[in-house]
Amino acid sequence: MGQGTAMDLKKINVKIAVEKGADLPLATFIPLFHRFIQDDQLEGMLIDVAEYTHVHQGPGVLLIAHEANYSLDETDGKRGLLYAQKRAGEKGSEEHLKTAFRRALQACALLEKENVGKLKFAVGRVQVQVNDRLGAPYGSGTHGELESLLNPFLNWLYDGEKYLLLPEKDPRKLAGFEVKVEKPFELAALLKKLS
Amino acid sequence: MADKRTWKTLLQDKLPKDWAAEIDEFEAKIVLNKQGKVEPRIFAETRLRRGAYGQRYDNGHRNDGKQIRKLKYPTEGIWKGPDTHWDAPGMLRIKFPWGGLTAEQMHCLADLAEEYSDGIGHITTRQDFQLHFIHIEDAPDIMRRLSAVGITTREACGNSVRNVTACPLAGVCRTESFDVTPYSKAIFKFMLGHPDAQDFGRKFKIAFSGCVQEACGLVNMHDMGFIAKNVMVNGKETPAFDIYVGGGLGPVPYNAKLLFADHPVEEMLPVTQAVARVYGRLGEKKIRGMARIKFLVAKLGIEEFRKLIVEERKILPFDPRWTSTITECLKEVEKPSQKAGNLKASSFPKGFLDWKKTNVYQQPQYGYVTVYVKVPLGDLTSTQLRGLADMAGRYVKDTVRTSVEQNLLFRWVSEGDLPSFYETLAGLGLSGGGANTISDITSCPGTDTCKLGISASRGLARELSERLDKTLSSLPEEVKDLKIKVSGCPNSCGQHHISDLGFYGVSRKSGSFTVPHFQLVLGGQWKNNGGSYGLAVAAVPSKRIPETIERLTGKYVKERNKGESFQAFVARVGKSAIRETLTDLMTIPSHEQDPSIYSDWGDPREYTIADIGKGECAGEVVNPYEFSLSQAEAKSFEAQLKLDQKDLKAAVTLAFESLVLSAEAVVRSRNREYVGEAAATVAEFRKHFFDTGEFVKHVNNTQFAAFLFKAAEQKLDDPNPDEAHRRVEEAQLFLEAVHSYLVNAAPAAIPGA
Numbered sequence: 001m002g003q004g005t006a007m008d009l010k011k012i013n014v015k016i017a018v019e020k021g022a023d024l025p026l027a028t029f030i031p032l033f034h035r036f037i038q039d040d041q042l043e044g045m046l047i048d049v050a051e052y053t054h055v056h057q058g059p060g061v062l063l064i065a066h067e068a069n070y071s072l073d074e075t076d077g078k079r080g081l082l083y084a085q086k087r088a089g090e091k092g093s094e095e096h097l098k099t100a101f102r103r104a105l106q107a108c109a110l111l112e113k114e115n116v117g118k119l120k121f122a123v124g125r126v127q128v129q130v131n132d133r134l135g136a137p138y139g140s141g142t143h144g145e146l147e148s149l150l151n152p153f154l155n156w157l158y159d160g161e162k163y164l165l166l167p168e169k170d171p172r173k174l175a176g177f178e179v180k181v182e183k184p185f186e187l188a189a190l191l192k193k194l195s
Numbered sequence: 196m197a198d199k200r201t202w203k204t205l206l207q208d209k210l211p212k213d214w215a216a217e218i219d220e221f222e223a224k225i226v227l228n229k230q231g232k233v234e235p236r237i238f239a240e241t242r243l244r245r246g247a248y249g250q251r252y253d254n255g256h257r258n259d260g261k262q263i264r265k266l267k268y269p270t271e272g273i274w275k276g277p278d279t280h281w282d283a284p285g286m287l288r289i290k291f292p293w294g295g296l297t298a299e300q301m302h303c304l305a306d307l308a309e310e311y312s313d314g315i316g317h318i319t320t321r322q323d324f325q326l327h328f329i330h331i332e333d334a335p336d337i338m339r340r341l342s343a344v345g346i347t348t349r350e351a352c353g354n355s356v357r358n359v360t361a362c363p364l365a366g367v368c369r370t371e372s373f374d375v376t377p378y379s380k381a382i383f384k385f386m387l388g389h390p391d392a393q394d395f396g397r398k399f400k401i402a403f404s405g406c407v408q409e410a411c412g413l414v415n416m417h418d419m420g421f422i423a424k425n426v427m428v429n430g431k432e433t434p435a436f437d438i439y440v441g442g443g444l445g446p447v448p449y450n451a452k453l454l455f456a457d458h459p460v461e462e463m464l465p466v467t468q469a470v471a472r473v474y475g476r477l478g479e480k481k482i483r484g485m486a487r488i489k490f491l492v493a494k495l496g497i498e499e500f501r502k503l504i505v506e507e508r509k510i511l512p513f514d515p516r517w518t519s520t521i522t523e524c525l526k527e528v529e530k531p532s533q534k535a536g537n538l539k540a541s542s543f544p545k546g547f548l549d550w551k552k553t554n555v556y557q558q559p560q561y562g563y564v565t566v567y568v569k570v571p572l573g574d575l576t577s578t579q580l581r582g583l584a585d586m587a588g589r590y591v592k593d594t595v596r597t598s599v600e601q602n603l604l605f606r607w608v609s610e611g612d613l614p615s616f617y618e619t620l621a622g623l624g625l626s627g628g629g630a631n632t633i634s635d636i637t638s639c640p641g642t643d644t645c646k647l648g649i650s651a652s653r654g655l656a657r658e659l660s661e662r663l664d665k666t667l668s669s670l671p672e673e674v675k676d677l678k679i680k681v682s683g684c685p686n687s688c689g690q691h692h693i694s695d696l697g698f699y700g701v702s703r704k705s706g707s708f709t710v711p712h713f714q715l716v717l718g719g720q721w722k723n724n725g726g727s728y729g730l731a732v733a734a735v736p737s738k739r740i741p742e743t744i745e746r747l748t749g750k751y752v753k754e755r756n757k758g759e760s761f762q763a764f765v766a767r768v769g770k771s772a773i774r775e776t777l778t779d780l781m782t783i784p785s786h787e788q789d790p791s792i793y794s795d796w797g798d799p800r801e802y803t804i805a806d807i808g809k810g811e812c813a814g815e816v817v818n819p820y821e822f823s824l825s826q827a828e829a830k831s832f833e834a835q836l837k838l839d840q841k842d843l844k845a846a847v848t849l850a851f852e853s854l855v856l857s858a859e860a861v862v863r864s865r866n867r868e869y870v871g872e873a874a875a876t877v878a879e880f881r882k883h884f885f886d887t888g889e890f891v892k893h894v895n896n897t898q899f900a901a902f903l904f905k906a907a908e909q910k911l912d913d914p915n916p917d918e919a920h921r922r923v924e925e926a927q928l929f930l931e932a933v934h935s936y937l938v939n940a941a942p943a944a945i946p947g948a
Contacts, residue, residue: 011310031799038259045267047284048252050313050328050643051797054657056624058576059314064328066269066282069313075578087330131310134202134336172302172581174309 007136007145009093013174014104015073015082015127021119022079026053026060029072032114033063041110043103044068063107068100070107081108081121084131097153101126102194109187123187124158129168129176142175143167154179157190202336209343213388217349218342221245222335229273229281239276244355246288246348247334249276250327250644253283260800275331284328286644287337288351292383293361293376293403294322294604297593301584303344305577307337316580318573320637320690321400322360322597323351327644350387354395354486356471359383361403362411363596363604366529367558367565371405372423373434375412377524378463379403385464385520386471394475396486400443401467404724407437413599413725415451416442416693418488419470422724426457434460440470440500441492444687446898447924448728449489450917452497454504464517469507473500484898493917529607532592535562536611547617549668550628555613558606566605566616567630571660572638572653573601582623590616599690600637602630627664633677633748634663637690641683641700642795647895648683649935650700650711650737654796656681662741674748677761678721681713685928691716693725695761696744701734701931702802702938705783709938711737711795711802714931717765717773727762728920730835731927732770732777736792739780746776771836820863820937827856827930834923843919847911850919850926854903857926857933861890864937877907890932893939899932 030051037046045066052058060072060079066087073082083104088096108121130136130146147165154163163181168174207215221241228238239249253275255266268282275281289304304324308316311333312326319325329337338348350356359379366374382401386392392399404411404422414420421436435457442451458466470488477495479486492500556565568583575583583603587595594606608616620626629635636659639645641652659679667675682689682699691697697716702709712734719729735743750773755764765773786793794802834849855873858880862869871879884890885900902925911918 027797030797034260034799037264038261045269047266048257049798051654051657052313052315052574053797054571054660055315055574055576055579057578058574062313064284064313069328071314073314075314075576133306133310134200134205172305 007093007130007142007149009096009100009130009146009149010088011085011131011135012096012100013082013084013127013129013131013176014100015080015129016104016108017122017125017127018079018081019120019122019125021115024115024118026072026074027051028115029061029111032111033061033070036063036107036110042070042107068103070103080127081111083107093149094153097149098194101157102191105187105191105194109191112187121187122184123190124163124179124181124183124185126179127176128179129174131174133174136175138168138171138173138175143177146175146177150177150179154181157193158183158185161185202339206339206343210339211342214342214347214349215339217245218335218338221338225332225335228275231273235274235277235279238274239279240353242275242331242334243353244350245334245338246290246351247329247331248286248288248352249279249646250283250285251642251646251648253279253285253646255280255283258800281331285331287326287329287334287348288319289324289326289341289346289348290351290358291322291324291346291597292359293365293379294363294596294598295376295593296595296597297344298584298587298595299593300344300346301580301587301595303340303346305580305584307340308580309577311337314577316575316577317640318570318575318597318601318603320599320601320639320688321358322363322599323358324597325640327640347387352398354397355399356386356389356392357398357400359386359401359403360412360417360599362405362409363598364411364556364565364606365403365405367556367560367563367606368405368409369557369559370409371411372425373405375403375405375421375423376529377527378421378436378460378521380524380527381520382464382467384524385516386467389468389471391468391471391475395471396478396480397483397488399471399474399488408723410693410721411724413690413693414439414442415723415725416444416448416690417451418443419467420451420724421463424457436460436463438463438466441489441497443487443489444690444692444728445487445489446685446687446928447902447921448687448692449493449921450728452492452500454497454501461518461521464520465508465511465514466504468514469504469511472507472511473503477503482897482901484896484901493921529594530592531560531563531594531607531609533590533607533609533612535560536609537562538610538613540614543614544618544621546621546626546628547614550617550626551613553628553632554630560607562610563607564610564613566608566613566620567598568603568605568620568625569627569630569635570602570625571627572656579623579625582619583625586616586619589619600631600635602635629664629667632667632675633670633679634660634667636660636663636679636681637694638681639683639686639688641681641689642798645683645688647686648700649702650683650713651795651798652681652683652689652698652700654798655698655713655737655740658796659741659744670748671752673755673761674752677748679744685714685931690725691719692728693719693721694729695719695721696747697729698740699731700737702934703734703736703783704934704938705793706786708786708793709802710783710793713737713740714927715743715777717770718762720762730770730838730920730923732832732835733774733781735777735780736783737795738792743777743780746780747773750776766839769836770832770839774832820860820867823856823860823863824930824933824937827853827860827933830856831923831926831930834926838919838923841916843914843916844912846919847914847922850922851906851910853926854906854929857930858903860933861936864940874907877903889940890936893936894932896932899929902926902929 050062062071166178268280273281361379402412402417420439439451638656642648678694680694698713716729720726830853837846
């Protein structure tokens with residue numbers, strides 16, 4: 001996984017698409033995030049909740065942690081759970097990828113549990129971005145390196161099932177891919193694998 | 196990706212050398228601080244002067260709704276200020292002098308918000324941008340990237356000359372005397388890092404207005420302000436300034452005083468330098484709460500202050516930049532990028548005509564308009580910032596400005612382009628109408644991110660905006676034009692003093708619980724450069740503010756005289772009658788009756804600090820301090836009524852009685868049996884609560900107690916209107932501080948709490 005590449009995925013964004021529940025009011029998630037902090041239900045050092053429900057296609061509602069922000073993000077009009085890693089240790093790209101996916105999926109699992117029948121995440125539709133224009137400027141070089149890091153990981157995570165990697169088209173945005181796995185996967189199964 | 200790439204090396208040719216050196220120096224201070232070689236207090240001022248502010252919960256404690264939780268930031272033992280954790284998220288304030296920003300700068304902000312913040316760029320009430328949840332170690336690279344596009348954060352905070360603001364319509368205004376933009380640019384350039392502006396006891400804010408009668412640059416509330424006017428010199432119309440000093444909001448607002456009338460524009464920079472010198476030399480340094488220049492001007496009197504400035508001006512060493520900076524800035528003329536045009540289409544996009552009514556300003560230049568982009572709560576996403584940058588490129592080039600009402604203005608839009616401009620805005624979710632109306636609400640960050648926030652100002656503003664946007668079209672015309680402004684605490688960052696309906700956050704105890712409230716402020720004036728300041732009328736639970744507004748506006752519509760402004764209506768009807776209208780809303784229901792009152796807007800946590808447990812006597816026995824507090828409230832309100840009636844002496848007397856009763860409440864919180872005369876009460880308060888640091892510790896401010904001591908020493912037998920207004924305001928603020936103290940002080944110290 002990731003052999004021969006110099007890219008270090010410390011600042012990685014993983015956004016899991018919402019399959020059902022895109023119409024749930026964003027305010028629904030405010031008390032949930034507060035409770036996740038109260039009960040220490042997510043990994044990392046959880047700090048506060050920030051609300052941007054008044055903003056068009058924005059970060060929605062965020063749970064601010066020291067290491068990352070969790071949010072019900074609506075960028076580009078697509079709602080999903082975004083895990084945006086801000087600070088990581090020196091564990092290497094593979095571990096950072098695993099951590100980001102695990103934490104994103106953990107948050108999805110918790111939110112689904114709190115909204116049974118109303119909210120479901122499409123765990124095979126994931127946006128992966130590198131939130132670091134210095135280390136990963138937009139361009140074919142970055143996309144090539146990122147692809148070589150992602151492929152072994154995604155093959156492992158999705159049991160070798162077919163998937164598409166669609167690169168970000170807008171050069172002003174962060175370098176990254178949209179991952180579309182052909183076969184549906186269960187959230188719990190992926191989490192078990194990542195635990 | 197090569198490891199050696201850094202923003203420093205990548206941008207080294209794009210940064211002005213002095214800016215680059217300052218950022219390098221700041222980065223070195225970060226390293227030294229991490230090694231424990233810089234005192235936290237020193238590092239705090241260092242970072243503040245570079246725009247890196249603290250943020251809520253950076254002291255490592257947060258009420259999670261159940262308990263006060265210790266936030267275990269990873270880096271232990273390193274501080275970025277007294278009691279400020281190194282790893283705690285902070286805010287970076289980015290200066291945009293006169294509110295001007297370019298497409299390139301908007302792209303930069305978009306990238307930075309995405310990479311380092313929470314994806315939002317926030318427009319402030321002083322034409323700045325802020326990024327929140329920033330790690331201090333990321334600050335130098337952010338500063339480099341900003342510097343590369345011509346932006347500095349230097350002196351965005353700290354005891355320095357803050358962002359120079361100006362009317363966002365300057366140059367395209369129908370009523371201005373002349374365009375103040377080049378002069379605001381010149382003063383920014385001249386004063387940035389000026390040696391005479393490095394020894395202030397507090398911040399110093401400068402504003403420019405093109406005319407007297409509009410809100411314009413709000414000169415009346417600034418430390419120093421310039422209002423443009425044309426005067427006849429040797430039979431020739433010549434630009435000049437009326438120069439004002441000593442205004443300011445803050446907890447106690449002061450009206451600016453005229454320093455020089457009809458002053459030549461060429462004298463603008465040396466006069467500013469002289470004011471900076473005098474303020475640096477004579478301004479208060481020890482008591483932070485009394486250190487703004489407004490206190491110095493009030494203490495000396497404007498005549499004496501003027502005399503000092505004239506003397507200082509005479510001995511200033513000549514500086515060629517006094518004129519060359521202005522000459523240079525006058526050469527930078529803003530030009531439209533598109534040809535002038537007229538609206539021609541017979542069918543317009545849906546919603547266009549309504550939007551045009553409130554969001555489009557006809558420029559005096561034929562065929563051009565200025566568009567107000569209404570930005571909810573001043574928040575823009577990275578996607579929106581990029582979209583707006585594209586629009587700037589397409590329609591107007593680099594003529595965009597921020598406003599103190601947290602909106603964006605696109606100037607020099609060809610009128611013929613308006614329909615497509617509107618549609619492009621709609622695509623970004625920014626085509627909301629109602630700019631400059633009652634639904635266009637200004638708010639400071641409040642409890643969302645500010646360390647001083649008491650109530651959720653943004654939560655309230657969001658709620659009110661959403662409600663009012665829905666009903667705007669059906670509101671009576673006289674209500675549509677009212678201004679609502681919200682601050683999370685008495686410090687006025689939301690400019691509540693100069694709105695029709697102003698609110699600032701306070702708290703009240705109810706049994707063993709604490710209830711978020713907003714103090715309603717009425718009588719303020721937005722026009723005439725923030726012409727007059729409102730006064731507190733009633734504290735209402737946060738959740739009842741929407742109903743408060745409905746009642747007040749309803750009363751106004753029903754009872755107003757023909758053509759009567761809201762301000763005049765309030766003055767005529769009287770605060771007593773208005774307060775009576777709200778009496779039932781001010782009463783706090785029990786927690787069992789309505790638990791929703793005990794949390795704030797957008798925040799489901801119970802609004803209480805967890806260390807206030809339910810006492811044995813909670814809700815059953817009234818402690819004597821509560822009687823004192825209640826009497827203090829009544830006296831404070833009576834003082835306001837007397838002020839309205841122009842009975843200045845009575846107002847001052849009542850204000851003093853309120854101050855003493857508030858102090859008595861504090862003394863009685865520790866000693867239930869306490870009874871004493873005014874002088875004894877002040878002495879008791881000073882001895883047991885002020886000198887011990889007990890009061891300051893719980894209200895986090897020395898200024899409020901100073902109001903009591905000042906009133907005890909200066910009785911004001913023959914007060915002028917300003918003095919009386921201030922004394923009444925100070926009594927109200929001390930009362931609020933006492934409420935805070937009683938909420939925050941350890942319950943052990945308050946029997947029955």
